[in-house]
Amino acid sequence: xxxxxxxxxxxxxxxxxxxxxxxxxxxxxxxxxxxxxxxxxxxxxxxxxxxxxxxxxxxxxxxxxxxxxxxxxxxxxxxxxxxxxxxxxxxxxxxxxxxxxxxxxxxxxxxxxxxxxxxxxxxxxxxxxxxxxxxxxxxxxxxxxxxxxxxxxxxxxxxxxxxxxxxxxxxxxxxxxxxxxxxxxxxxxxxxxxxxxxxxxxxxxxxxxxxxxxxxxxxxxxxxxxxxxxxxxxxxxxxxxxxxxxxxxxxxxxxxxxxxxxxxxxxxxxxxxxxxxxxxxxxxxxxxxxxxxxxxxxxxxxxxxxxxxxxxxxxxxxxxxxxxxxxxxxxxxxxxxxxxxxxxxxxxxxxxxxxxxxxxxxxxxxxxxxxxxxxxxxxxxxxxxxxxxxxxxxxxxxxxxxxxxxxxxxxxxxxxxxxxxxxxxxxxxxxxxxxxxxxxxxxxxxxxxxxxxxxxxxxxxxxxxxxxxxxxxxxxxxxxxx
Amino acid sequence: xxxxxxxxxxxxxxxxxxxxxxxxxxxxxxxxxxxxxxxxxxxxxxxxxxxxxxxxxxxxxxxxxxxxxxxxxxxxxxxxxxxxxxxxxxxxxxxxxxxxxxxxxxxxxxxxxxxxxxxxxxxxxxxxxxxxxxxxxxxxxxxxxxxxxxxxxxxxxxxxxxxxxxxxxxxxxxxxxxxxxxxxxxxxxxxxxxxxxxxxxxxxxxxxxxxxxxxxxxxxxxxxxxxxxxxxxxxxxxxxxxxxxxxxxxxxxxxxxxxxxxxxxxxxxxxxxxxxxxxxxxxxxxxxxxxxxxxxxxxxxxxxxxxxxxxxxxxxxxxxxxxxxxxxxxxxxxxxxxxxxxxxxxxxxxxxxxxxxxxxxxxxxxxxxxxxxxxxxxxxxxxxxxxxxxxxxxxxxxxxxxxxxxxxxxxxxxxxxxxxxxxxxxxxxxxxxxxxxxxxxxxxxxxxxxxxxxxxxxxxxxxxxxxxxxxxxxxx
Numbered sequence: 001x002x003x004x005x006x007x008x009x010x011x012x013x014x015x016x017x018x019x020x021x022x023x024x025x026x027x028x029x030x031x032x033x034x035x036x037x038x039x040x041x042x043x044x045x046x047x048x049x050x051x052x053x054x055x056x057x058x059x060x061x062x063x064x065x066x067x068x069x070x071x072x073x074x075x076x077x078x079x080x081x082x083x084x085x086x087x088x089x090x091x092x093x094x095x096x097x098x099x100x101x102x103x104x105x106x107x108x109x110x111x112x113x114x115x116x117x118x119x120x121x122x123x124x125x126x127x128x129x130x131x132x133x134x135x136x137x138x139x140x141x142x143x144x145x146x147x148x149x150x151x152x153x154x155x156x157x158x159x160x161x162x163x164x165x166x167x168x169x170x171x172x173x174x175x176x177x178x179x180x181x182x183x184x185x186x187x188x189x190x191x192x193x194x195x196x197x198x199x200x201x202x203x204x205x206x207x208x209x210x211x212x213x214x215x216x217x218x219x220x221x222x223x224x225x226x227x228x229x230x231x232x233x234x235x236x237x238x239x240x241x242x243x244x245x246x247x248x249x250x251x252x253x254x255x256x257x258x259x260x261x262x263x264x265x266x267x268x269x270x271x272x273x274x275x276x277x278x279x280x281x282x283x284x285x286x287x288x289x290x291x292x293x294x295x296x297x298x299x300x301x302x303x304x305x306x307x308x309x310x311x312x313x314x315x316x317x318x319x320x321x322x323x324x325x326x327x328x329x330x331x332x333x334x335x336x337x338x339x340x341x342x343x344x345x346x347x348x349x350x351x352x353x354x355x356x357x358x359x360x361x362x363x364x365x366x367x368x369x370x371x372x373x374x375x376x377x378x379x380x381x382x383x384x385x386x387x388x389x390x391x392x393x394x395x396x397x398x399x400x401x402x403x404x405x406x407x408x409x410x411x412x413x414x415x416x417x418x419x420x421x422x423x424x425x426x427x428x429x430x431x432x433x434x435x436x437x438x439x440x441x442x443x444x445x446x447x448x449x450x451x452x453x454x455x456x457x458x459x460x461x462x463x464x465x466x467x468x469x470x471x472x473x474x475x476x477x478x479x480x481x482x
Numbered sequence: 483x484x485x486x487x488x489x490x491x492x493x494x495x496x497x498x499x500x501x502x503x504x505x506x507x508x509x510x511x512x513x514x515x516x517x518x519x520x521x522x523x524x525x526x527x528x529x530x531x532x533x534x535x536x537x538x539x540x541x542x543x544x545x546x547x548x549x550x551x552x553x554x555x556x557x558x559x560x561x562x563x564x565x566x567x568x569x570x571x572x573x574x575x576x577x578x579x580x581x582x583x584x585x586x587x588x589x590x591x592x593x594x595x596x597x598x599x600x601x602x603x604x605x606x607x608x609x610x611x612x613x614x615x616x617x618x619x620x621x622x623x624x625x626x627x628x629x630x631x632x633x634x635x636x637x638x639x640x641x642x643x644x645x646x647x648x649x650x651x652x653x654x655x656x657x658x659x660x661x662x663x664x665x666x667x668x669x670x671x672x673x674x675x676x677x678x679x680x681x682x683x684x685x686x687x688x689x690x691x692x693x694x695x696x697x698x699x700x701x702x703x704x705x706x707x708x709x710x711x712x713x714x715x716x717x718x719x720x721x722x723x724x725x726x727x728x729x730x731x732x733x734x735x736x737x738x739x740x741x742x743x744x745x746x747x748x749x750x751x752x753x754x755x756x757x758x759x760x761x762x763x764x765x766x767x768x769x770x771x772x773x774x775x776x777x778x779x780x781x782x783x784x785x786x787x788x789x790x791x792x793x794x795x796x797x798x799x800x801x802x803x804x805x806x807x808x809x810x811x812x813x814x815x816x817x818x819x820x821x822x823x824x825x826x827x828x829x830x831x832x833x834x835x836x837x838x839x840x841x842x843x844x845x846x847x848x849x850x851x852x853x854x855x856x857x858x859x860x861x862x863x864x865x866x867x868x869x870x871x872x873x874x875x876x877x878x879x880x881x882x883x884x885x886x887x888x889x890x891x892x893x894x895x896x897x898x899x900x901x902x903x904x905x906x907x908x909x910x911x912x913x914x915x916x917x918x919x920x921x922x923x924x925x926x927x928x929x930x931x932x933x934x935x936x937x938x939x940x941x942x943x944x945x946x947x948x949x950x951x952x953x954x955x956x957x958x
Contacts, residue, residue: 020530024556027544028537035514046529073531074516092529112529114520120881137573138520263577327515330576334510 003042006063010045010087013055018093020044029070029088030081033135035385036337037078037420041068041088048093050168050176050206057204057450058174060087066453069200071112071140075147076326076338077419079199083454089204091142097121098207106165106182107212111142111205118210127212130157133415134323142205148197150415152248152279152322155373157213159415161196168207169195172446182209194441199417200452202445216247216281220291221309221318223266224298228273229253229356229368233348235276235301236372239294240345246294249373250277250322256369256380259328264321272304276372277322325369326380332367333382337394339401343410345375354404355379362397364390376414377405402428418456426458495551496599498590501808502766504583506546511578512539518570523886523904524563532560535570535580542587552590553600561587563900565893566762567853567886572860581858582804588764647723647754695726695733697749702737704744714744715786715833720776720799723755724925725792735952736791736826742955743836747789753779756795758854759891761805773802774812777819787824791948793852793924794891796825797859825855826948827923831864835871841957842874843950848917849877850908850931851884852924865947869921872954878915882907889926901930909934912942919943921950 003021010019020026021043031038042065047053060067066086073080082088091112099108102125109118115136119128132151133139143149145167150159157163166180179191186192195202226232232251239249252260252275257268268275276298280290295306309315329336343351352368355377359366370378381397383390402412402425412418412425426435439457498504518535519525525534532541541557544550550557561584568581594600697719705711717740721733740747757772776799780788790796800823802816809816824832847869855861862884869877888894888904909931912920920931923946931944 020532022556024541024544024550024554025530025532027550028532028534028540031514033515044531072516072519074519090529090531092525095529117520135515135517138517260575263575324517324575327513327517327575328577330511330513330578334513336513 006059006065007043009059010043010056013059014045014047014052018046018048018052020046029073032070032073032075032078032080034076034078034081034419034421035335037081037083039081039083040085041082042085044070044088044090046090046093050170053089053094053170053204053206054174054176056087056089057170057172061172061174061448061450064448064450067204067450068452069142069146069204071143071146072114072135072138074135074139075143075419076340076416077147077413077421079147079417079419079452079455080143081420083420086453091140091205094142094206095140100125100127100212102127102212104183105212106209108182108207108209109141110207111140111145113141115139115141115144122212123215125212126215128215129163129210130154130213131160131163134326136323141208141210145196145205145208146198146200147415147417150371150374150376152250152277152319152371154415155249155371156245156247156281161193163211163213164192164196165209165211166192167195167205167209169203169205171203172448172450176206180209184211197417199419199456201442201456202451204451216283218284218287219247219279219281219315220287221277221279221315222291222295223268223307223309223318224276224278224295224303225268225272225305225307226274226276226298226301226303227271229352230349231302232274232276233352233372235298235303237345237348238297238301240373242293242297244290244293244297246278246290246373247281248277248279249371251275251368251370251372252277252322252325253368255332255365255367255382256325259331259367260321260325263328263331264317264324266318266321276303277318322369325367326378329367329380329382333365333384335383335385336367337381337383337398338416339377339379339381339398340414340416341402341405341410341412342374342376342414343405343408345373347408347410348372348375351377351404351408351410355401358397358400358404361400362393364393364397366397371414374414375410377401378414399425420455423456424458426456495548496553496594497548497551498545498587500593502586502589504542504546504586504590508579508583509539509543509546511576512536512543512574513576514540515575517575518573521569521573521885523565523567523569523888524900526885527900527903527907532556533563535574535578538564539578539580539583542583545587552594558591558600561591563897565853565886565888565890565904567890568857569853569884569886570857572857572884585761585764585766588762589766592764647726693730695721695730695749697721697726697751697753699751700749702741702747704741704746706741711744713746716746716748716784717787717789717829718748718750718780718783718785720753720756720788720790720792720795721749722790722792722795725795729792729925729928729946732791732946732949735946735949736789739830739948739951739955740789740826742839743830743833748783748785750779750783756790756798757805758794758798761798761801762891766805769798770805770809773799773805773816777802777812777815780822781815781819785822787829788819788822789824789826789829791826791923791946793825793855793859794926796823797854799823800859825859825861825864825923827855827864827868828859828861830951831867835868837871839958840872840951840954843872843954843957844874845919845950846876846878846915846917847919847921847945847950848880848912848915849883849947850880850887850912850920850922850927852922852927853884853886853890855923856884865921865923868947868951872950875950875954878917880911880915880917882911885911887927887930889924889930891926894926894930905930905934909938909940913940917942919945919950921945921947923947 007021029044030040066084068082068088070080070088070090094110095112097109132153133149144160148160166182168178180186236249254273261268309318365382367380379401381394383394412429522534531537538560571580704713737747754772754775757769761769803820806812806816887908888901894901928944
C-alpha cells in the first residue's frame, strides 16, 4: 500500500488535523524518556474518541501495520517508541475526566488525562488518585495503567494495579470491551489485572474507572540526613521490619542531592551522604508519635540530623526536588541510564554497597534516587552517549545491577515496565515456561502481533517457542527493510 | 505488507551559523524526560510533540547536528508558534535555558530570511501540520501565513517605532484620535478591517486615554505630599513603550503606591523601550541597542532599585547581562544594572508593605499570572501576598493560572488562531471563579483578557495589581 493512501484513510477517520506525517515532525516522536532506543513511526494519529481509535485499529489490522500507543512519552523503557515503525496512536487529545463518582469512590477518565491534573481535579471533592509517579506532572493515567506505575506514595497506598476498577479497550479486530463494570470486585477472569501492566501489547485503552482515595487529614514531612547510604538503607529496613507504615520513604544519595540542592534551594550540607525523605499521613491524632518512632529509628542508625519541612511550601519544595531528581541529572551529565529494579528491603544495605562497587568497577558515576520503602532501586548511571566506551560500560553496569538484584531475590523492574530496555533481561527472571504462558496470553488477545511489537518479550535469542509466537513482529521488520 | 516510503527530495541543509547561534551545550542539557510537556500551552492545545518544548529542542538539536536545516517548514513553524512563555523553564529539572536557544533560533531564521536563503514560511508548500479540529475552528491544516502587512508592520515597528519613544508616543496619540473621532466606529462597521486582515488585531487595541507618561526626570517625593517625609528608598521607574501610553494610569498608580511606601520615585529621561519585542522576535541586535540606552539612562542615578511594573519588561531587563555578554564595554555595566532591577511586586513584598494605610475593597478577584513574571522571573507568591493584604478583597484562584493567555508580545498578531484559542481558554478558566476582577501585571495579558471579555460581552474588569493597591490606599 502507498503511504499516501494510508494517510488519506487515516485522515478520513480522525480528521485532517489528527494526522502527523511530516518526516521532520515525526522525528519528535522517535523516542520516549528512554533515548537509548529510538524508532521513527510512519505516521502519528491523534484520535479524540473510542470510535476513532477503533477505526484506526481496524485499518491497521486490515493492512497488518503495527500500532504503538503513546501517552506523554515520559516512559523510561522505550514502551512508547515505534521500534518497527507503524502508526503511533497518541492519547494526547483523549484527556477528559468524564465522571467523578465520589459516592462509589471512583472516577471515569480518558487515558490521556495527566496524573497530577487528575488529582488536582479531585482535590475539591477531598480526593486524590494515589499512585504518584515522579513524572506525574506530565505522565498520563493511560501510561500509568499500561506500565503498572508506582510512585513514592505507593508504599502505603499500593501501585497502580490496586487503583484500577475497569478498563475500556479496543482489541485487535477493532471491537471494544470493558474489562470490568467499574466495581472493585467484578466476577470472572480478572481482565483488568491482565491489562494493567501489559504495556500496550494487547490492545489500546480508551477509558478507565479508577479508584479515588481520600486526601489525608494531615501530613508531616521530614528529611533525615545520613553520612552514607548504608545507614539510610538500614533505617528503612528497620522501619518496615518494625511494622510502621509511613506514606513514603525515599532516599537520595550524595550525587542526587548535588543535582537538586541548588535548584530547589534545599540547603543540604555537602557532608550528607544520603537524605531519607519521610512522609507520614493520616488522621492528625497519633501522627506525631508515628513520626517520632520513625525518626528515632533513623537516629539509632546514625542519622546526623532530622529536618522537618514545617510549612506546606517547604513540603512541596522537598517533594519537587525528589520528584524532579531524574530530570535534574542533565545538570551532571548529558545522558543517563536509569535502572529500575527491586530487592527485598532487608537486602537494601547490601545491594547499595554492590551498586557502589559496580560504579567503581565500570568507572562511571552512579546516582541513587529511589523508593526505599518499597525496596525499589533506581541507580542512575551517568555517562556520555557520544563516547562509545562509556556507552558500553553503562550497559554492562546496568546488567550487573540486574544480576545483583536478582541474586538478592529481587526483580528486574519495579515500575518502569520492560519495554525495549529490559526485554532481554526477562530470561534472567522467568523460565521459558513462564514466558511461554505469557506469550500464550498475548497471542489470545493479539494473534497477529499488531500492538506494540518488539516489546516486553525477549528478542527470541535461545528461546524457540517465543520466537515463533513473536514471528509476526519479526516478519514486519523484514518487510520494512526489504 | 509494507508502506512505500517517499524519498525526500535532495535539498541543501542550511545550518546554524555566525554569532547568536543556539548553544549546543544548552541544547544537550535536555535529557528528553518530557516533564515540560504539560506546562506548554501549545502542546496543551494541540497535543502535538513537535509543538512541545521537548519537541522544539529536538528540532533545534536536529539542525545543530546537521540532520535538518533552517529551511525545514516544521522547524520554522515551531519556532514561530512557540509563545516564549518559558513555562517549560520553570518545569525543567535540568535547568535548560529554553528562552535563550529559542531566541537564538529565531535570530538564525531572521538572518536566513534576510539573506534570501530561505523563503518566508508563508510561501512554502503545505506542511501538513495539524491542529485539533475539536478545538481550533478552521479546517486548514496550515499555520496561518504571515501576510504582507505583517512584514511591513514588523519592519516599521521593530525598526522605527519602538526604537524612538517620541515617535511611539506620537503614533499612540494618533491611535487615540482614531478611537475618539468616530473613525474607529466607521472602520468597525464598514468591515474594512476584516478586508485588510486586521479585525482581530483591532479589537486588541486598548482604549487610549490620550494621556501619556513622558519621563522627563520628574521626582515624586515619598508620602502623600502633605508633609515632608524622609524617603526610605529612592527608586526609578521604567516607563516603557505601551505602558507609558496605553497604560499611563498604571504608572500613576505605581507612583502613588510607591510613595505610600516611603519611596522617592524618579522617572529618568532618555530611557526607552526595554527591547522585549526585539529579543523575543529574533532581533537581538535591536534589543542590544535599546538595552545600552536604558543602562546609560539609569546607571548614574544612585537609586536603590529600578522598578518595573510590566512583567515582560522586567524579565527582559533582568537578562541584559546575558544579552550583552559578548560586549566588553557594556557587560559589567549591564550586570550592575540588572542587580537593581526589581519587579514592582517583588519590591513591595520585600520592603514590608505599608498595610496600615490600606482601605477596604469589597471585591472578588482572580489572578492571571503573566508568564514573564511566573516563569521567567519565578515571581508567584508576591503578587498573591499583595492581593491578600488588601482588606475585604477575596482572592479566588483560577484553574491553570500560570498557563499562557496567548498574548505573548506580538504573538496575537503573528499567530492569531492559537492566540485566540488560548485567550478563550484563559478567560473561560477565569470566569469559573465568578470573580468580578481579573488581576494581572503585564500589558499584553491585560489587552488579551480585555479583548476576549469584550468579545464575550462579559462584565468583568481587568486590573493591574498596583491599580488595586492604589484603589485600596485611596479608600482609606
